[in-house]
Amino acid sequence: MSWINKIFGTKKNKEIVEQSVAKITNAELEFLINREFPKNTDLVKSKLNEIRSDSQYGKNRISAAVLKIANSDLTKIDFLITKANEDFRDIISEAEYPRVSKHGFGERNEKELKTDNLNDWTEYTDWKNKKRTHNNV
Incomplete structure (x- = not known):
């Protein structure tokens, strides 16, 4: 058995638990910047431009x-970009x-992993789709 099958399993012996992947368009990113930092949009755009990625899709994500x-919190942006x-x-x-x-791998059973994935995706999409933040209500 290959190391990949040992870690992730095979379709024969268990269902593969998939994670959703965020897709952020340029328009969505613009919306998020304006929503999260309405008073500092130009500064935040300039800082986010420092993010390195092989594609626009990756940079947006x-x-x-x-x-x-x-x-x-504007004070966190520089650290997070460096980390990214x-x-x-x-x-x-x-x-x-x-x-x-x-x-870690193997610490959660399939049901727990599915629940975590669903809760993570729900939290992310709720954040992405909300209209305003607490700072600009």
């Missing part, structure tokens, strides 16, 4: 993750998969 974790440029997976997992990322 990482930028949205930074915005979510910053929770409308060191290893973007840390930022993505914290923003999109907070419950799942707290546990």
Whole structure:
């Protein structure tokens, strides 16, 4: 058995638990910046431009993750961008998969993992789709 099958299993012996992946358009990112930092949009856009990624899709996804974790706190942006440029997976997992990322491989059974994935995705989409933050109500 390959190491991949040992970690993730095979379709024969268990159902594969999939995680949803955020897709952030340019328009959605613009909305998120304006919602999270209405008084500092130009500054935040300039800072987010420092994020390194091989694609615009990746840059948008990482930028949205930074915005979510910053929770409308401008003082957190620089640190989060630095962290994202060191290893973007840390930022993505914290923003999109907070419950799942707290546990190592094999620590959760399939039902728990499905529940965590669903709760993580619900939390992320609720954040992404809300109209206003607490700072700009």
